[in-house]
Amino acid sequence: MKEFSLIDTYFRDVSFQRKDVLLGIGDDCAITQIPTGQALATTTDTLVSGVHFLPDADPRAIAQKAIAVNLSDLAAMGAEPAWLSLSLSLPDVDEKWLEAFSEGFKELTEYYSIQLIGGDTVQGPLAITITAQGFVAADQALKRSGAKPGDFVYVTGSLGDAGLGLDILLNQAQVTNSEHSTYLLNRLHYPSPRVFAGTSLRRVASACIDISDGLLADIKHILHASQCGVCLQLDKLPLSPAMLESVERDTAFHYALSSGDDYELLFTVSEEQKSSVERVLASSNVPATCIGQINGAVGKVDLKFNDESYAYSKTGFEHFSHNEVSSQHNNTKRA
């Protein structure tokens, strides 16, 4: 039996079935059909046990997060998700774990009408690599490089929740309100990729990225790719009631600016498109907040609070950036 057999056993029938999949799991490759006029968007993300999730994390949540982080990348391009490939590295065959993992997989593939088209299972330390493929017309893809001075900066949803959720999980923060605590932990474990927001932003956003490493770290990618700077109004940052009622204001800003795993979209919009973007997002019930404006100070991030300068120096975690890393939770390490 090829290594596909495990994929076959646990995943063949749980996935949503699409008509554009001509050949799915069970051959040397999957064969799929791209709609006429569309380009292919491809992204790959790996989650490693002990780095991106706790070794004893719920396998259902691991599956859904592994899918969500990939769909978030597709969303950030304005692409419509279609197919997933799964590489699963497992220390041993734990049927209970595999069943829960595949159950989580099933739920999300059905929700997004996407199909698992193949993959590989190997023996090794627990790690999940997903490659997600989707469609977008070539001239409508939302790149990081289109922001221009004067453009307005938006984010979807609220920021920092997953970071506070992780600190709750690690006993580094206490949230006594159990409803808030549950909400924050769910934001960490079950991120909601902004797939619909992404496709809605085609033609109207000038640049887009998803926030996976923190607002500050990720906006710098737009600044770098677009050769511009930004002024952010911290008083405009969208913070959830759970965040606002659980921590001090400056701590909330810290989570919003520097903690990872939010998987919200960060995008820029020209003045001419501002009203139409707001109309589109409102009519589709996507919460989005204008938090600042692009300027010409290349690479610079200017933070303001009520129009006053706000001093802040901490950046999101960088993989490998310190040449020393602890064995766990590096994704949220802060300098």
Place this chain on the structure above:
Amino acid sequence: MKEFSLIDTYFRDVSFQRKDVLLGIGDDCAITQIPTGQALATTTDTLVSGVHFLPDADPRAIAQKAIAVNLSDLAAMGAEPAWLSLSLSLPDVDEKWLEAFSEGFKELTEYYSIQLIGGDTVQGPLAITITAQGFVAADQALKRSGAKPGDFVYVTGSLGDAGLGLDILLNQAQVTNSEHSTYLLNRLHYPSPRVFAGTSLRRVASACIDISDGLLADIKHILHASQCGVCLQLDKLPLSPAMLESVERDTAFHYALSSGDDYELLFTVSEEQKSSVERVLASSNVPATCIGQINGAVGKVDLKFNDESYAYSKTGFEHFSHNEVSSQHNNTKRA
């Protein structure tokens, strides 16, 4: 910086550049363009240190093998390779290792005119996951399911060399002729995916698979998918001079039947197509040997030597099949 930064630093410029890549490394997704009339073929394979290669293996060889095993899957579908995504899990940033790995990557992407379009680098145990994408017309894809009783069974190249090479590496076999030894080790470290043979077999082969887990293990996938049986003539097995001059005949059969990592193509051809297949392969200098014939005994493999029955029971290694695995070299473990 996103995790892409490592990919950016070491891989952005080393890869072959294709015109159908509209957006490569450095955004949330790659954007690529499929030629009109072609379907997309996708495959994913993971190599784990200590399982698929020795921890101290040459990084250049690791890179090339990781690419080759994926291209071999594309070849087995008759697909033309186009793009790669790379997920690299690294315990730390070892610049020398990364340079050698990216050098190996560069050589093979240039040789096959394929482009690295993106990926992910994460901290974790050394493992490489590659997703390869290519093209094939939907009605020309070589599946496992098309073999029919009476079809002839062919393999490209020679069988068992990589298995004997691994045993040399592990001091479980001795090959005193240094030329043979080098050849056998190269077959293990630098497999040559049969990309050109694969595309040549479109329209003429009735079924196809690549031999990664051993002839016996892999032909069973064709038998299962095509609901048929096979009779193999061991005296016809293509064995290299290095193999023939290094081990006894029965040992050579064992390597050819059961050892993995050959990455030759195994395919079936109807009687009507037999002469045209042989013409096509001869004119393109692809060595291929007829080793048997498909029959109606569903799932059965009948082994003959000079038309006499040949008793043999060992099968290729199955990942996880024994619920106990040693920490190294499982890919060649034999029951």
